[in-house]
Amino acid sequence: xxxxxxxxxxxxxxxxxxxxxxxxxxxxxxxxxxxxxxxxxxxxxxxxxxxxxxxxxxxxxxxxxxxxxxxxxxxxxxxxxxxxxxxxxxxxxxxxxxxxxxxxxxxxxxx
Amino acid sequence: xxxxxxxxxxxxxxxxxxxxxxxxxxxxxxxxxxxxxxxxxxxxxxxxxxxxxxxxxxxxxxxxxxxxxxxxxxxxxxxxxxxxxxxxxxxxxxxxxxxxxxxxxxxxxx
Numbered sequence: 001x002x003x004x005x006x007x008x009x010x011x012x013x014x015x016x017x018x019x020x021x022x023x024x025x026x027x028x029x030x031x032x033x034x035x036x037x038x039x040x041x042x043x044x045x046x047x048x049x050x051x052x053x054x055x056x057x058x059x060x061x062x063x064x065x066x067x068x069x070x071x072x073x074x075x076x077x078x079x080x081x082x083x084x085x086x087x088x089x090x091x092x093x094x095x096x097x098x099x100x101x102x103x104x105x106x107x108x109x110x111x
Numbered sequence: 112x113x114x115x116x117x118x119x120x121x122x123x124x125x126x127x128x129x130x131x132x133x134x135x136x137x138x139x140x141x142x143x144x145x146x147x148x149x150x151x152x153x154x155x156x157x158x159x160x161x162x163x164x165x166x167x168x169x170x171x172x173x174x175x176x177x178x179x180x181x182x183x184x185x186x187x188x189x190x191x192x193x194x195x196x197x198x199x200x201x202x203x204x205x206x207x208x209x210x211x212x213x214x215x216x217x218x219x220x221x
Contacts, residue, residue, distance in 0.1 A: 044201070088153070098169065
């Protein structure tokens, strides 16, 4: 069993919808959580960074971490066609250490 | 401030040929990483370097070697390329908060 599980999708939503992306993990030592966005044929781009449990909001994006359930989420409000990409969750036990990645969820936002 | 740069962007090799992928970062980060990304497999760590002068194996190191030339540069070498090494290769560096990725190298081994 991989340490980080992520549904690969694809997930297709209409423009303006609220999108929920999720990952589960098995290692209780993880305390640094990240979401990356990867456009086709590009490198992953850091979207959100969260330490330990709780919520973090940045514009249309909200990251949630529930360490008791070993579950993290990324919410995208008012989704736009430009949000169409693959979203990767990543996490580590210590800052600056190698990350454990989910396989990514492919999102398509249709006009 | 270019972040993480990689060369080349594309490469086609024949089985048995060798090549070196170059990576450089200008963020003064201590840690650098090499990943490969394959369809359905996600990002897999090949090697990493926690600081200048040190390197460690990741999840899939077989067939690869690395050199941490200085704090800025971390290269990945394929000594004898195999078709199974056809992939997209990403270099990354990390500071205290998160990892930052380069644009990738698309490698095809025929």
